[in-house]
Amino acid sequence: MLVDDHVAVGKRFQVRAVPRDRSGRELEIGKWTEITWRGDGVVAPDDDKSAGEFGLASTSFGVHGFRASAASGGTVEARLGEAVGTLRVTASP
Numbered sequence: 173m174l175v176d177d178h179v180a181v182g183k184r185f186q187v188r189a190v191p192r193d194r195s196g197r198e199l200e201i202g203k204w205t206e207i208t209w210r211g212d213g214v215v216a217p218d219d220d221k222s223a224g225e226f227g228l229a230s231t232s233f234g235v236h237g238f239r240a241s242a243a244s245g246g247t248v249e250a251r252l253g254e255a256v257g258t259l260r261v262t263a264s265p
Contacts, residue, residue, distance in 0.1 A: 173259065174259065174261060181241065181242060181264070182239065182240070185237070185238055187236055187259055187261075189252065190234070191257075202233065208251040208252075209236045209238075209251075210251075211246060211247070211249075213246075214246030215241075215246030216241065217237070218237040218239040219237065246261055247259070247261075
């Protein structure tokens with residue numbers, strides 16, 4: 173899910189993974205949960221280097237930063253084990 177209000181070209185925005193069990197209940201993500209994030213080229217991961225100062229990974233609690241390079245649609249992918257989720261975002265100029 174998109175954390176920020178909107179996506180603008182060249183500005184950092186955040187996405188949060190919301191895993192759910194088979195019954196649709198939201199599962200809790202901790203600071204050490206390893207989620208693999210990918211963008212499609214229009215949208216690229218933008219790691220938060222300051223997170224390490226607080227002993228956190230850049231993907232702590234299922235939140236990760238991205239940056240759009242063009243005013244168009246892009247896709248963010250989150251992978252937790254074998255579960256995969258995608259989010260389509262549209263960047264404005």
